[in-house]
Every structure is written in structure tokens, then in C-alpha cells.
Amino acid sequence: HGIYGYVQVPEAYYGALIGWFARRHGWSIRRDSILYTSGVVPAISATIKAIAAPGDRILILTPVYNCFFSSIRNNGCAAEECALARGEDGRYRIDFERLERAAARPGVRALLLCNPHNPGGNVWSGEELARIGEICARHGLTVISDEIHGEFVFGGARYTPFARVNELTRRISVTLTSTSKSFNTAGLQMAAIITEDAGLRARIDRAININEVCDVNPFGYAAAIAAYSEEGEAWLEALLAYISENDRVVREFFAQRLPQFPVMPLAGTYLEWVDVSALELPSEEIEESLIRTEKVRIAAGTHYGKDGEGFIRINIACPRSRLLEGLSRIERGLKRLAGEGGR
Structure with a gap:
């Protein structure tokens, strides 16, 4: 109107x-x-x-x-x-x-x-x-x-x-x-x-x-x-199938290429929770490093309270091409930090 x-x-x-x-x-x-x-x-x-x-x-x-x-x-x-x-x-x-x-x-x-x-x-x-x-x-x-x-x-x-x-x-x-x-x-x-x-x-x-x-x-x-609406519901079901496949891609990627960083099973949301405690680094330091060196943004676990230390959060509600690019950058960044010996 x-x-x-x-x-x-x-x-x-x-x-x-x-x-x-x-x-x-x-x-x-x-x-x-x-x-x-x-x-x-x-x-x-x-x-x-x-x-x-x-x-x-x-x-x-x-x-x-x-x-x-x-x-x-x-x-x-x-x-x-x-x-x-x-x-x-x-x-x-x-x-x-x-x-x-x-x-x-x-x-x-x-x-x-x-x-x-x-x-x-x-x-x-x-x-x-x-x-x-x-x-x-x-x-x-x-x-x-x-x-x-x-x-x-x-x-x-x-x-x-x-x-x-x-x-x-x-x-x-x-x-x-x-x-x-x-x-x-x-x-x-x-x-x-x-x-x-x-x-x-x-x-x-x-x-x-x-x-x-x-x-x-x-x-x-x-x-x-x-x-x-019914049309909205049909769109949502297609979205859920797409994000479910993104989740599968993330799990396969970490299992094959970054097995030292377990991904918590995802039953809900589109936010992966990854255990990076093997690095023995503060999660905020990991976040800052990935942003600065790889130009990829994840969220440090401590944004979600002190009990989030040792984790990073990854948003997978995105096109798969962007997800794969982001995962490659995360892989480079985490391997670089691991190669530097963490703590």
C-alpha cells in the first residue's frame, strides 16, 4: 500500500x-x-x-x-x-x-x-x-x-x-x-x-x-x-535439508582433516561447537588469530561464559561454497597454531 x-x-x-x-x-x-x-x-x-x-x-x-x-x-x-x-x-x-x-x-x-x-x-x-x-x-x-x-x-x-x-x-x-x-x-x-x-x-x-x-x-x-504459511513451511523444510547436509560436510571435514578437534553432535540450531582444547590456547586468542591471519570469523567459546573455554562456534547457515572456503581457512589457521606448539 x-x-x-x-x-x-x-x-x-x-x-x-x-x-x-x-x-x-x-x-x-x-x-x-x-x-x-x-x-x-x-x-x-x-x-x-x-x-x-x-x-x-x-x-x-x-x-x-x-x-x-x-x-x-x-x-x-x-x-x-x-x-x-x-x-x-x-x-x-x-x-x-x-x-x-x-x-x-x-x-x-x-x-x-x-x-x-x-x-x-x-x-x-x-x-x-x-x-x-x-x-x-x-x-x-x-x-x-x-x-x-x-x-x-x-x-x-x-x-x-x-x-x-x-x-x-x-x-x-x-x-x-x-x-x-x-x-x-x-x-x-x-x-x-x-x-x-x-x-x-x-x-x-x-x-x-x-x-x-x-x-x-x-x-x-x-x-x-x-x-x-504453507509456502513458508515448504521453504523451511528445504532449508533444513540444506543445513543438515552442511552439518554432514563439517563433520566429515573435521573427522578427516582435523580429528584432534571434536565437533559436538548437533541436534538443533545451525551453530557447530568445536572442541579446540588440544591447542591449549585461550579461545579468544584462537578467534583473534583466525580473523587476523585467515580472514575467517568464528566465535570464541568464552563469549558464551567461562564454561565455553576451549571451544569455538561456527555458523554453518550459509551457501556450501562459502562453508567449504571457510573450513579451508579454519584448517590452515588451526594447523598453523598447532604447529606453533599452542602453549
């Missing part, structure tokens, strides 16, 4: 979102439980503001998405870190005894959950999510579940919305979601905040306005409506 000023988000957006999650994930969402804002990170910040006061603590499972730390800090809160454990299969797992102890500490108000988990690519099962819910309910914590990577699951894994698990998880949770990862629309700035707790929803709505992230642009909702 040629008018790109302030917008009123139409009912078609809510209908498209509700239909998508019902059809694809078996989650029935009430229309009045949905708020919108300009992105999932602004949604995290507004939700923390609605739940916690400065000086409170927010529980996180580490290593975890770097913006969790900044959103917590920017609200005057502190991160209560609960380190993930490594299972025999190389994947992360939740140490539930450790989680129980952390949830019980004074001042902890909420668990900020990444479902699926970034980094590491875990797709938490319904049973794991139910146990998280039980622990958080026992200690009076709200679960803020960032589910932006929910569509990226592979190898038979199944994404389960936290709020869909059971009545308890529905009651104590706030879910944050967007098309920004699954349909590469981050620049269009549109995200949904979903909670059935009317009082909490009103406080979040107030926090959205205090933070001045209450307006979205007219392309954001239009793109979301298009994405949450």
Missing part, C-alpha cells in the same frame, strides 16, 4: 503464529497471551525487568548465548551460572542436582532457558523440560524460554515448546519466539512474547513501553505472516 509509517499489527499476524505452532508443534496458544516487540533480545530484557529487581539473580545454563549475560546485566541483575555437564556421547546434559541447588539460592527469580540450546545444539526433551519445570516451580522461579531456534532440529530430534509440556510448565513460563532465525528476518525486527499469566503479561507490556521497544516496522509482521 506504500505507507510505511507506524503500524497496528493486524489480527492476521496472531492467526498466522497461532496456526503455525498448532500445526507444526501441537501447541495451542491463546490470542490474548501474545505480546509483540522488536526482537527476542528486547523481549528477554523486558521480561527480566517485569520479573526481577536490580540486585536479583537470573539462573542460566552455561555456556549459553552471549546476550543472556548482557540482558541480565543491563537490568541490574546478576547471572547465577549453572554449568552443563558432558555426557559420554559428547553432548551437553543438565546436572539436575546442580540445577536444584542453584535454583534454591537466595535472590534467584527466574531461569532464562535456551530451547534448543545455543551453543552446543542440544534439543531438550519433554522429560528434561518437565524436570526443569518441577525444580523451578518448587523454588518459585519463572521460566523465560528463548525458543528462537526451535525450527532448527535434525537427526530425529524434536523441538518441544516449554509451555506445551504440561499444565505446570504452561503456568510458570514466558516463551519468546520469532521468525528471525528460521526465515532470516532479523533485520525486520519482530518477535512474540507468549504467557498465559495475565498479571505478568501486563508487567511485561509495561516494561516493553519503558524500554521503548513497543513499535515494530510494517515489514516485520508482513514477513512473519508470509513465513507462517
Whole structure:
């Protein structure tokens, strides 16, 4: 229509979102439980503001998405870190005894959950999510579940919305979601905040306005409506097949040419988590070296907390030709560092 000023988000957006999650994930969402804002990170910040006061603590499972730390800090809160454990299969797992102890500490108000988990690519099962819910309910914590990577699951894994698990998880949770990862629309700035707790929803709505992230642009909702369609779903399935093949290429490459650097099994997201601890170098030094000498950008594990030391993160959501070029550069850089003797 040629008018790109302030917008009123139409009912078609809510209908498209509700239909998508019902059809694809078996989650029935009430229309009045949905708020919108300009992105999932602004949604995290507004939700923390609605739940916690400065000086409170927010529980996180580490290593975890770097913006969790900044959103917590920017609200005057502190991160209560609960380190993930490594299972025999190389994947992360939740140490539930450790989680129980952390949830019980004074001042902890909420668990900020990444479902699926970034980094590491875990797709938490319904049973794991139910146990998280039980622990958080026992200690009076709200679960803020960032589910932006929910569509990226592979190898038979199944994404389960936290709020869909059971009545308890529905009651104590706030879910944050967007098309920004699954349909590469981050620049269009549109995200949904979903909670059935009317009082909490009103406080979040107030926090959205205090933070001045209450307006979205007219392309954001239009793109979301298009994405949450049958045509969008067909496009997404093709994308998932392509990224799954990229994952296979990465694993084969490392197994054949860089076997000393294990790649964690990827069930979800498009972010490979590579163990480079054999170099005995700080991960930020490895990142800086690869950028400076090979002109390839990866992310140091410590961007995701101290428990990410010894890892680098590689984004594989790109054309295969670029992926192969990037892997060649990473190979040169890591072999050069290994030849220099690491530490």
C-alpha cells in the first residue's frame, strides 16, 4: 500500500503464529497471551525487568548465548551460572542436582532457558523440560524460554515448546519466539512474547513501553505472516535439508582433516561447537588469530561464559561454497597454531 509509517499489527499476524505452532508443534496458544516487540533480545530484557529487581539473580545454563549475560546485566541483575555437564556421547546434559541447588539460592527469580540450546545444539526433551519445570516451580522461579531456534532440529530430534509440556510448565513460563532465525528476518525486527499469566503479561507490556521497544516496522509482521504459511513451511523444510547436509560436510571435514578437534553432535540450531582444547590456547586468542591471519570469523567459546573455554562456534547457515572456503581457512589457521606448539 506504500505507507510505511507506524503500524497496528493486524489480527492476521496472531492467526498466522497461532496456526503455525498448532500445526507444526501441537501447541495451542491463546490470542490474548501474545505480546509483540522488536526482537527476542528486547523481549528477554523486558521480561527480566517485569520479573526481577536490580540486585536479583537470573539462573542460566552455561555456556549459553552471549546476550543472556548482557540482558541480565543491563537490568541490574546478576547471572547465577549453572554449568552443563558432558555426557559420554559428547553432548551437553543438565546436572539436575546442580540445577536444584542453584535454583534454591537466595535472590534467584527466574531461569532464562535456551530451547534448543545455543551453543552446543542440544534439543531438550519433554522429560528434561518437565524436570526443569518441577525444580523451578518448587523454588518459585519463572521460566523465560528463548525458543528462537526451535525450527532448527535434525537427526530425529524434536523441538518441544516449554509451555506445551504440561499444565505446570504452561503456568510458570514466558516463551519468546520469532521468525528471525528460521526465515532470516532479523533485520525486520519482530518477535512474540507468549504467557498465559495475565498479571505478568501486563508487567511485561509495561516494561516493553519503558524500554521503548513497543513499535515494530510494517515489514516485520508482513514477513512473519508470509513465513507462517504453507509456502513458508515448504521453504523451511528445504532449508533444513540444506543445513543438515552442511552439518554432514563439517563433520566429515573435521573427522578427516582435523580429528584432534571434536565437533559436538548437533541436534538443533545451525551453530557447530568445536572442541579446540588440544591447542591449549585461550579461545579468544584462537578467534583473534583466525580473523587476523585467515580472514575467517568464528566465535570464541568464552563469549558464551567461562564454561565455553576451549571451544569455538561456527555458523554453518550459509551457501556450501562459502562453508567449504571457510573450513579451508579454519584448517590452515588451526594447523598453523598447532604447529606453533599452542602453549
